Amino acid sequence: MAESPTSTPTADRPETAHVRVLRRDGSISGFDPGKISVALTKAFLAVEGGGAAASSRLHRLVAELTEQVQNSLLRHAGPGTLLHIEQIQDQVELALMRGGHHQVARDYVLYREQRAEARRAASGTESASEAAQPPELTVTDSDGRTRPLDWQRVRTITEQACSGLDEVDPAPVLEETRKNLYDGMSTAELDEALTLAARTLVERDPEYSRVSARLLLDKLRGEALSYLAGAAREADQEQIRDLYPSYFADYVRRGVELEMLDPRLAEFDLDRLGRALRADRDLSFDYLGLQTLYDRYFLHHRGTRFELPQAFFMRVAMGLALREDDREARAVEFYELLSSFDFMCSTPTLFNSGTTRPQLSSCFLTTVEDDLDSIFQAYRNNALLAKYSGGLGNDWTPVRGLGAHIKGTNGTSQGLVPFLKIANDTAVAVNQGGKRKGAACAYLETWHIDVEEFLDLRKNTGDDRRRTHDMNTANWVPDEFMRRVHADETWTLFSPDEVPDLHDLYGTEFAERYRHYERAAERGELKVFRQVRAVDLWRRMLTMLFETGHPWITFKDPCNLRSPQRHAGVVHSSNLCTEITLNTSKDEVAVCNLGSINLARHVTVDGIDHERLRRTTRTAVRMLDNVIDINFYTIPEARNSNLRHRPVGLGLMGFADALVVQGLAAASPEAVEFADRSMEQISYHAIAASSELATERGRYESFEGSLWSRGILPIDSLRLLAESRGDAEFDYSSTLDWEALRERVRADGMRNSNVMAIAPTATIANICGVNQSIEPPYRNLYVKSNMSGDFTVANPHLVADLKRAGLWDEAMVADLKYFDGVLGPIDRIPDELKRRYATAFEIEPHWLVAAAARRQKWIDQAQSLNLYLAEPSGRKLDELYRLAWRSGLKTTYYLRSTAATSVEKSTLRGTDGKLNAVPAVAPTAEPAACSIDDPDCEACQ
Known part of the structure; x- marks a missing residue:
């Protein structure tokens, strides 16, 4: 294996023309993919022997891996991009690991370590006086002027970045930085050299991720301060403590001038708010969190960021406090919650709070009626709702199926699929100005005549005009179907124009009416229907879920039987991420406003910090309720629904971190018990907070007749599901004074029709530096790739x-x-x-279901629950999803599966942590990409 192999003929891609490579001796060369090919070839030959050289397989494999390395390196490349040789070798290592070539990758890693040790031995140990000697180089400012490199400042900010972190030393960061310097480099390249130097040390100690973040922070400070001052200006961490208040006032005024910030923000007492900013909380980020904010959240003018982290949190807090009586006091209260990472609003709120377009809501649910006006109105609504970061859940069940009669034209329907294809393309077209693709999920009930075609929508084979490659899909499964599966009975498919009331029925009423229509079909009174074996359809549902990742499995009856709003309508679907369960109709588009408690911040080694969790929950509910009145609504159906019912969805993240703090294993009865008790605390305080807001601000309009008004809380509604199923056995244990809370809710009412839902939290968990949502750890050491780049993540x-x-x-x-x-x-x-420290695929999935079931009893909506199978089979899938149904879960989300011989440890195709669902029972099927952390799905994050 040669460290710097000679070039071989390789077709260069146009985007490589302006990419340069910084070598270890400080020289600059052009990017040559041929050297990657040679390095890979020699890596394989070193393991497989010289006989492999003539293998056509080896040449094809090297070409594929080289292309993967180039894609990773060039994904964020632009004119003048400078790559360090170590970055290239990192990507070679990753490509080998991703491809399952573990022995080759291991030898390559050891070879790199040997070469690094040899270089260290050859260069000798540098004396302290030599290390202190500044390099005699110049740097080029953004205006093109050159100046001597201020090495003393580089040392100062590096030492500050390492300050207070255990076992972190600025010396190796400075040493690595010096290797990456060259005369005349731009200040931007100098900033990049510093952060890259620290990032290369993350494998040595995860705390170097914090160092990288602090070095990135220095770059951000210089960018923001220079922009507002109109000239080059820098500040280290010591200086920014004094500068933050005056900077903050200038930032707000400039944001208003640029018509980015709501002019009402300038009417706050900016001096008071500026003094409340806690500059040292800027030091709390790890690199992934701060880089994510830098790339996608901080306000910028033509690419120049002028929003520092604490100003960002205060801007969000001010936007949520606009209608409070004491705006400044509430803004500070909200800011404290956000900047401490105790609670985080969802991405749309973080994007838009305090701006001139405050679309703060996360999720929108719609029902599509069975006529062309409604169908094309649905496309328009989807486009308008997605425009400002909303995620969509569309209920398509009412639309008649293939072969149904069309009275107006005396023709025959082509069914659902052509309309779903248009919905898919609309989602792709509306991408928030390039920020992200529109994101939508189509739901269909299992009795719909087109359900089998619906199952095939995400396949990569077949007629592409009948495929929706970019839209999520989900089965909306009634209990009656699951009973037929269990009893191995037949199941009848209908066209909804002939059985229109099934759409609005659930529980016993659905089952009785469904059997009535089956008898009608047998008598020849219905024209479009088909009988199938329920088990066969169930198996096909699970097979397609495994092969394509879709449609997800969600359960209609528990969503409706336990809905507090049963009196006001029917839950016809969930949302983009399966945690929202709200009523929809032709006239009402359901809206939910999300935020998540960081559970890791509310536990100690001794368990839950009850008082802290109470304070956080109550303030968080108030913030979410404020979203409803401040929100910018793009369609009237969403505004009317949200103001009438006022639902919010308070969730949690960092569950896995909270287990670690307490020394608990995820696969244990203690972890299941903790899931129960922690969710009980959140449920109790969230309901109490909403009831207190009802006293202060008034009940939500449709409160009368709700389960709340009858003193039926989520823990009580679990018994309604048990009664419907007859033989269901659920856990009803509790520890708090629920009877007193029932009486308070009955007497004082609720401000919000719904108060809890556990969203995926992928992006905001990155910001807070914890594991997302209720997820088990993905890996203990891996590389995460997202829209901001590649990041080494160590537990x-x-x-x-x-x-x-x-x-x-x-x-x-x-x-x-x-x-x-x-x-x-x-x-x-x-x-x-x-x-x-067992990882997701090592934990038996029944533990995840058990913990989710214990949480679900306290939640009035649902959970985004991913399920993991390391070695899936038809039997395991069947057992797992039947268990999820029997346990009373309302919904499930992605199925994560991977073959035992091809476990992914990092990202494919440029999205966070996607892994392949490698078929074990259907080897000819194409693998599915199931997103663990997908920047294309920020609505619920």
Whole structure:
């Protein structure tokens, strides 16, 4: 394996023309993909022997891997991009790991370590006086002027970036930075060299991610301060503490001048708010979190960021406090919650709060009626709702099926699929000005005559005119179908124009009416119907879910039987991420406003910090309720519905981190119990907070007749589901004074029809530096790729425990890479650590279902619940999803599956953490990409 192989003929891509490579000796060369091909070839030859050289398989494989490396390197490349040789080798290593070439990758890693050690030995140890000697170089400012490199400032900000972090040393960061310098480099390249230097050390210690973030923060400070001052201006962390208040006032005024910020923000007491900013909270980010904010959230003018992190949080807080009586006091209260990472609003709120277009809501649910006016109005509504970051859930069940009669033209319907194709293309076309693709999910009830075609929508084979490659799909499954599956009975498919009332029925009423229509079909009174074996349809549903990732499995009856708003309408679908369960109709588009409590911030080694969780929950509910009145609505049906019912969805994230803090393993009864007790606390305080707001601000309009008004809380509605199913057994245990709360709700009312829903939180969890939502850890060491780039992510809790055990060293890093961040195969790790740090595919999925079921009893909406199967089979899938239904879950989300021989440890196709669902029971099927953390799906994040 040569470190710098000679070039071989390779077709250059046009975008490589302006990409340069910084070599270890400080020289600059052009980007040559041929050198990547040679390095890969030599890596394989070193493992497989010289006989592989003549193999056509090897040449094809090297070409494919080279293309993957180029795609990763050039995804964010532009004119003048400078790549370090280490970045290129990192991507070669990742490509080998992603492809399952683990032995080749391991040898490549060891080879790089040997070469690095040899270079260190050859260069010798630099003396302290030599290290302190500044390099005699110049840098080029953004205006084109050159000046001497201020190495003392580089040292200062690096030392500040490392300050207060255990076992972090500025020396290796400075040493690595010096290697990346060259005379005349731009100040932007200098900033990049600093952050890159720290990022290369993240594998050594996760705390270097914090160092990288702080170095990026210095770049951001210079960018923002210079923009507002109109001239070059810098400030280190010590200086920004004094500058933040005056900067903040200038920032608000400039934002208003640029027509980006609501002019009412300038009417706040900016001096008071500026003094409330906590500059040192800028130091709380890890690199992924701050880079995500920098790239996608902070306000900018023509690409220049002028919004610093604490100004960002205060801007969001001010936007949510606009209608409060004491706006400044509430803004500070909201700011404290956000900037401490105790609670985080969803992405649309973070994007738009305090701006001139405050579309703050996360999710929109619609029902499409069975006529052309309604169908094309649905496309228009989808476009308008998606324009400002809304995620869409469309109920398509009322639309008549293939072969149904059309009275107006005396013709025959082509069914649902052509209309769904247009909905798919609308979602792609409306991408918020390039920020992200529009995101929508189509729902269909299992009795619809087109359900089998619906199952095929995401296949990569067949007639492409009958495929929706960009739109999510979900089955809306009634209990009657599940009973037929269990009993191995027949199931009848109908066209909704002939059975129109089935759409609005659930529970016993649905079952009785469904059987009535089956008898009518047998008598020849219906024209369009088909009988299938229920088990066969169920198996096909699971097969398509496994092969394509869709349609998801969601359950109609528990969503409706437990809905507080049963008196006001029917829940016909969920949303884009399956956690919202609100009524929809022709006249009402359901809207939900989301935010999530960071559970990791509310536990100690001794358990839940009850008082802190109470304070956070109550303030969070108030913030979410404010969204409803401040919100910018793009269609009247959404505004009318939201103001009438006022639903919000308070969720949680960092569940896995909270388990680690307490020393609990996810696959344990203790973790299930913690899921129960923590959700009970959130449920109790969220309901109490909404009831208190009702006393202060008034009940929501449709309160009378709701389950709330009858003193039936979510824990009580679980019994309604049990009664409908007859033989269901659920856990009803509790620890708080629920009877007193029932009486208070009955007497004082509720401000919000719905108050809880657990969203995926992928992006906002990145911002807060915790595991998303209720997810188990994906891996303990991996590379995450998103719209902001590639990031090494190491589990800091695990690293801390390995250090305490004397096990953290370069060999351990190599082993974690080799085994995809999984601890099981590493012999020297104690079994207790393996148990506590088991990753998603190591945990038996029944534990995830059990924890979700215990949470669900407290939640008035649902959860975005992903399920993981390391070695899936038809039997395992069947058992898992039947268990989810029996356990009373309302919905499930993605099925994550991967073959045992091809476990992904990082990202494919440029989205966060996508992994392949490699078929185990259907080897000819194409693998599905199931997103773990998808920047194209920010609505619920």
